[in-house]
Amino acid sequence: NSPDEEPNVSSTGGNLLVIIGLMAVVLAIAAWRWRRSRRSLRFLAPGDRQWRRLALAADRAGVAQRPSETIYEYAGWLEEQIPKHQPQIRTIADGKVWQSYSGHGITGDAIARMEAAWKRLQWPMVWLAVRRRLRSVLPSR
DSSP, X not given: OOTTSOOOHHHHHHHHHHHHHHHHHHHHHHHHHHHHHHHHHTTSOHHHHHHHHHHHHHHHTTOOOOTTOOHHHHHHHHHHHSGGGHHHXXXXXXXXXXXXXXXXXXXXXXXXXXXXXXXXXXXXXXHHHHHHHHHHHSOOO
């Protein structure tokens, strides 16, 4: 190759197409998993549904609830991981405990608080999963 030759544009375009294709496949798989998990949660009671969403998101971050761990122990661990969102985690944990052990139904206000808490937790939970995955892949300093 002489210095006057132009770079091969077709190989650059081919690489870009491969990258775009891979990104599309990853997004399609993520969308499929998201829809599947939403369908499986549809018929759960409100307290169970929000807790299950939180537990699934934490599981994606690589930390599933152990069988011996109580709801509040697991919630405490999550609160340590994302301390700015402690009130939202506690709201969902309280709703799950109420749903499971009170013998009474959850009020509409409590359901709305739990849903709002989950909406505020979705992206922090995604970020937790990304951080934990990156830490496991990247060499520690």
